Each structure stands twice: as C-alpha cells, then as structure tokens.
Amino acid sequence: MRVVILCGGESSERDVSLASGSSVARALLERGHDVVLVDPAAAVPVLAGPLRPGDVVDRIAVGKEPPSSSGRERLRSRMHAALTGGPVLELLRGAELVFLALHGGWGEDGHVQALLEMAGVRFTGAGSAACAAAWHKGRAQAVLGAAGVPVAERVLWRPAADEVPQGVKRLVAAGPVVAKPVADGSSVSVHRVDSLPQLAQLAAEVRSGEVEMLVEPFLPGREFTVAVIGDEVLPVVEIELTTPVFDYAAKYQPGAVSEVCPARIPAEFAGRMQELARRAHQALGFGSAAYSRTDFRCDPSGEPMCLETNALPGLTAGSLVPRAAAGAGWTYPDLIQRLVDLSTR
Template sequence: MRVVILCGGESPERDVSRASGWSVARALLERGHEVVLVDPAAAVPVLAGPLTPGDAVDGSAVGKEPPSLSNRRQLRERMHTALTGGPVLDLLHDAEMVFLALHGGWGEDGHVQALLEMAGVRFTGAGSAACSAAWHKGRAQAVLGAAGLPVPERVLWRPGTYEAPQDAQRLVAAGPVVAKPVADGSSVSVHRVDSLSQLARVAAEVHSGEGELLVEPFLPGREFTVAVVGDQALPVVEIELTTPVFDYTAKYQPGAVSEVCPARIPDDLTSRLQELALRAHRALGFGGDAYSRTDFRCDTGGEPMCLEVNALPGMTATSLLPRAAIGAGWTYPDLVQRIIDLAMR
C-alpha cells in the first residue's frame, strides 16, 4: 500500500511523535509498503519519501525534556495550512492509508482527525469524537466514572483566575496530590505536590493547551497500563518506578524505569485490569477499528483506579504499547500491520 505517516506536530510530544514516525516507517517498509513520512508542522513537511522496501531509514532521538514550544502558534499555522491544501493534502488524498503517529495537541485531541474526516481521507486509530472525549482528562474521568469504572477524585483549576479551589486545598491538606495539565500527554509537567505553596509554584509553571490544571490524590500503589487493539486487551504492563511519578524523563529514557510484561500479578487482577481497559475503551467511543491504552494506579488498598485513556499511544522503541505487543507474542511490524488492518475494516 501507499502509506503516509503523519508525525511531529505542534504539541510538547513533538519529539516523541517524530521518533514514533520513523519507527513506524521502518516497520511498514519491512511489510512491503511504500512510505512517505510527513511532519505537517515543519517548514519542509516531507521528512522522507517516497520510500520503498529496502531503503535505509534514519531515526529520531527523544530528549530528556520536552521541546520548547515558544513558536507553537507558528507550528499550528503551518500544520493547518499543510492539512487543508497544497502538496501535503494531495499526498494524503493519493495515499491508500494515513498512519497517525501524532501524539498530543491537535494530533490527539480530534483536530487532525476531524480535518481528515472532512477531506474523506482514511486514517488509523479512533475518530475525532472519541479522541476529543479522551483528550480532556477531567471530562474523560467523568465519563468513565458515570460508566461505573473506578476513578480518583479530581479537581479542575484554571490558575491565574483565582486561588486554588477549596476542594483542591482539601486534597492537598490530606495529601500528597498529583497536579498535571488537564490536556497534555507523555506525562508532560506531571508533579507530586505536598503543600499549597508547592501547588502554587506548579500552577505558575504549567501552561496547558486547555489552561486548566487537574489535581487528584497521589495513589501510592502499583502502576499498570493496558492496551486495547481492536477488541483485544493485550497483556498487562507494570511500570516499576524509581521516582514518585512516571514523568516525561522517566518515560522516554531507556533504563529509567522497569516495565514488566506480562505483569507479575494474580490472574484475577490481570483479568480485572483487562476488563476495565476494554470498558474504558468502549465508554469513550473507541470502536473495534481503533486502539487505545488505559493507565491505572492502585490506591492504598490495592484497588486499581483509571487515570486516563490514550487515543494515540507512543510507538517509539521504548513505548508501552509496543512493549505490550511483544508480551502478546507480536513483533513491532505485526503491531503496525494490525493497526493498518483495523483501519481497513
């Protein structure tokens, strides 16, 4: 097939997305596809291609910190222009499939999916409605809670408009808490907070696209993640941390954490986590043609709580979805081909 991979983009996960794009390109070439790699936010959008099987493929490293987005407005202008007209849109129309390796921002909140839907372009992953539902952590947790899934208490706060809400102050007093942007991925700007003064400092530092901060109790138990591909829940991955939270640095630097798959847990907990992941996937509108990854952390009693559902989880060499696929007995190219096959339904 002729496949265009969209990666990069305008979010704090720009570097991660580029690394995912190159990894997906290698896998598609191994499977015999023709590939064009495109970063729609770049000054020169076509990064490589058309590539054919046997061509050499470069890579892209992920830094220890997310990239500065002081030029985010420019990146968004380029991205909108590229996806709504000109040579990039022509490439998308000519492709038999568009593989979305975009993470965060417009690539994961439904913006790009909506543009592709309006243009009649076939793409991998969930549609715009499901992506939008999952992207805002506060609203997603409200949907999951209404569907009967266990979620932590949460407080939304728009810093700069008023002091921390009374409910947030109460959570901090009972502390510790986790404070993070309500709409960012890759654990960007995730902080453990132990005092109101520390929360105020975090609020001053965090600049989320939605302008909101989510504050929830810090859960001291074990951390797990479960990927769903189509209608299948993959093996549970346990994230063994050496830091209080699974932040950006820990997530993308090899050796920073231990990721165990399949997780060494009782069968009944494995089944429960997989069932919860499937329910979360469906509650937010993900169908059998999509894939997702649900993150869990356990409370003091060992009860898993749903933290969030990722609509376009990372596809780098160290990402959790490929790790779960290996646990299921799939190679990385197997995973990429399955994602393509789901989108062809």
C-alpha cells in the same frame, strides 16, 4: 499499500511523535508497503519518501525534556495550512492510508482526525469524536466513572485565577496530590505536590498561561497500563518506578523505569484490569477499528484506579503499547500491520 505517515506536529510530544514516525516507517517498509514520512508542522513537510521496501530510515531519539512551547503558534499555523490545502493535502488524498503517529495536541484531541474525515481520507486509530472525548482528562474521567471504571476524586483548577479552589486545598490538606494539565500527554508537566506553599509555587510557574490543571490524590500503589487493539486486549504491563510519578523523562530515557510484561500479578487481578480497559475503550467511543491504552495506578488498599485513556499512545520501539504487544508474542512490525489492518478491513 501507499501509506503516508503523519508525525511531528505542534504539541509538547513533537519529539516523541517524530521517533514514533520513524519506527512505524521502518516496520511498514519491512512489511512491503511504500511510505512517505510527513511532518505537517515542518517548514519542509516531507521528511522522507517516497520510500520503498529496502530503503533505510534513520532512527530518531527522544530528548530528556519536551520541546519548548515558544514556537507552538508557528507550528500550528504551518500544520493547519498543510492539512487544509496544497501539496500535503493532495499527498494525503492520494494515499491508500494515512498512518497517524502524531501524539498530543491537534494530533490527539480530534483536530487532525476531523480534517481528514472532512477530506475523505482514511486513517489509523480512533475518529475525531472519540479522540476529543478522551483528550480532556476531566471530562473523560466523568465518562469513565459513569461507566463503572474506578477513578480518583479530581478537581479542576486554572492557576491564572486568583483563588485556589477549596476542593484543591482540601485534597492537599488530606495528603500528597498530583497536579497535571487537564489536556496533555506523555506525562508532560506532571507534578507531585505535598503542601500548599508548593502548590503556590506551581501556580506561579504556570500562571502566565491559560493552562487548566487537574488535581487528584497521589496514589501510592503499583502502576499498570493495558492496551486494547480493536477487539483484543493485550497483556497487562507493570511500570516499576524509581520516581514518585511516571513523568516525561522517566518515560523516554533508557533505564529510567522497568516495564514488565506480562505483569507479575494474579490472573484474576490482571483480568480485572483488562476488563476495565476494555470498558474504558468502549465507553469513550473507541470502536473495533481503533486502539487505545488505559493507565492505572493503585490506591493505598491496592485497588486499581484509572488515570486516563490514550487515543494515540506512543509507538517508539520502547513505548508501552509495543511492550504489551511483545508480551502477546507480536513483533513490532506485527503490531504496526495489525493497526493498518484495523483501518482497512
């Protein structure tokens, strides 16, 4: 097939996306596809290609910190122009499939999917409506809770406002909390907060922007994630942390955490989380042609609570979905081919 890979983009996960794109390109070439690697937010969008089986694609490493947000508006302007007209759009329309290796921002909140849908372009992953439903953590957790997926109590808070909501103060007084952007990925800007003075410091750091935060109790138990590929639920992955939260640096720096798949847990417990992940996948509108990854952390009694469901989870060689695929006996190229097959059947 002629496949265009979209990666990079304008979000805080830009570096992760570029690394995913290069990994996906190598896998597609190994499976005999022709590939063009495109970053729609770059000044020169075509990063590589046309590539044919046997060609070499350089690996891209992920830095310790997410890229600065200072140039985000410029990246968004380029990205919008590339996806709505000109040679990039023609390249997408000429492909048999667009493989979305974008993470976060417009690549995961439904913007890019909506543009591709309007252009009549076939792409991997969920459609615009499901992506939008999953992207806002507050609204997604409301949907999941209504569907019977256990979620923690949560309060939304915009630090730019003068007053800290009473609900946030109550949660902090009851014990540690986690504060994170209500719409972001790769655990960017995730903070553990132990006191009101620490909360005030966090508010001062983020007050300059219009960031909406989600505040929820810190869950002290074990952390797990479950991927759903079409109609198939993969083995549970346990994330063994050496830090209080699974933040950006822990996710993408080798050796920062241990990821065990299949998780060393009783079969009944694993099956329960797999069923919850399937229920989350379906409740948010992910169909049999889509894939997702649902994250859990256990409360003090050991019960798994759903943190979020990711519409376009990372696809670097060390990401969690490839780790789960390996636990199911799939190679990385097997996984990527299955994602292609979901979109073309």
